[in-house]
Amino acid sequence: MLTSSSSTSDEPGQHRGRTFITIENVEKKFSTHSGDVVTALAKVNLDIRENEFVSVVGPSGCGKTTLLRILAGLSSVTSGVVKFDGDSLRGPRSDVGIVFQQALLLPWNTVLDNVLLSPHLKNDRSEATRHRAEGLLAFMGLADFAKKYPFELSGGMQQRVAICRALMREPKVLLMDEPFGALDAMTRESLNVELMRVCSEEKKTVLFITHSIPEAVLLGDRVVVMSPRPGRISEIIDVDIARPRRLKTMANRRFGEICDQIRTIFGSDAPMVTAL
Numbered sequence: 001m002l003t004s005s006s007s008t009s010d011e012p013g014q015h016r017g018r019t020f021i022t023i024e025n026v027e028k029k030f031s032t033h034s035g036d037v038v039t040a041l042a043k044v045n046l047d048i049r050e051n052e053f054v055s056v057v058g059p060s061g062c063g064k065t066t067l068l069r070i071l072a073g074l075s076s077v078t079s080g081v082v083k084f085d086g087d088s089l090r091g092p093r094s095d096v097g098i099v100f101q102q103a104l105l106l107p108w109n110t111v112l113d114n115v116l117l118s119p120h121l122k123n124d125r126s127e128a129t130r131h132r133a134e135g136l137l138a139f140m141g142l143a144d145f146a147k148k149y150p151f152e153l154s155g156g157m158q159q160r161v162a163i164c165r166a167l168m169r170e171p172k173v174l175l176m177d178e179p180f181g182a183l184d185a186m187t188r189e190s191l192n193v194e195l196m197r198v199c200s201e202e203k204k205t206v207l208f209i210t211h212s213i214p215e216a217v218l219l220g221d222r223v224v225v226m227s228p229r230p231g232r233i234s235e236i237i238d239v240d241i242a243r244p245r246r247l248k249t250m251a252n253r254r255f256g257e258i259c260d261q262i263r264t265i266f267g268s269d270a271p272m273v274t275a276l
């Protein structure tokens with residue numbers, strides 16, 4: 001059950017649980033309108049453990065969204081295999097929740113009805129389900145906004161509603177594609193804290209795509225660093241920083257070292273050149 005504060009005190013390196021998602025030699029090619037073939041992913045291998053938070057960073061176009069869509073069962077692989085708990089993935093799974101960069105709320109529904117979308121589609125209008133939706137909204141600090149409409153909410157609040165909607169199905173796995181990418185820095189930081197709280201309370205297995213190296217390190221047990229096209233995993237970095245983490249964790253020496261290590265892989269720590 002959700003409570004208002006985290007009680008987790010994981011030690012670094014604790015995520016040695018059993019493998020839940022296996023990505024084996026996954027390759028994805030797209031045929032374009034002009035007849036070319038684009039290799040979006042080339043031989044990607046990754047094991048994700050139960051309750052592990054895996055962040056993914058990489059340059060634009062390196063195949064991050066393609067990988068997420070494959071795990072969501074929304075896109076097929078060209079070759080290779082994806083397994084959830086040992087079973088080959090054949091399509092979307094009911095125990096997987098997805099959050100995209102845009103909240104994609106239905107504008108004609110209230111906040112509460114947006115969170116209840118999936119149960120309503122299954123004709124579940126029970127009191128217990130409604131109670132869970134209200135509990136999630138309260139957990140995300142949105143109790144007073146249940147009867148509002150999306151246009152009455154800020155971008156950050158809308159994204160919190162989208163997270164509640166994804167959590168409604170009690171997913172074991174959360175797939176998040178730059179969920180905070182369109183938000184201002186302060187809202188983004190507060191949502192990072194809330195996401196860490198959700199994941200520690202509800203024990204989720206998470207794949208989280210971001211363009212922000214500090215965000216990837218703050219949230220992740222490991223950071224997967226992808227290389228440009230064709231997308232491959234160039235390195236996987238263990239984030240050996242204890243939980244619970246807070247925003248001030250970003251001021252730690254070790255936090256800075258890991259961010260620098262990732263910047264070095266990208267070659268993005270070169271001195272800036274000022275145009276004359």
Ligand SMILES: Nc1ncnc2c1ncn2[C@@H]1O[C@H](COP(=O)(O)OP(=O)(O)OP(=O)(O)O)[C@@H](O)[C@H]1O
Pocket residue numbers: 030031032038039040058059060061062063064065066067229
């Ligand atoms: N449906 C498609 N048809 C053709 N090419 C595609 C299709 N979807 C993606 N691609 C190509 O596959 C590559 C990977 O795209 P993808 O969206 O996965 O990258 P990304 O790393 O998520 O990028 P970004 O960080 O900009 O969101 C890109 O070169 C893209 O042009």
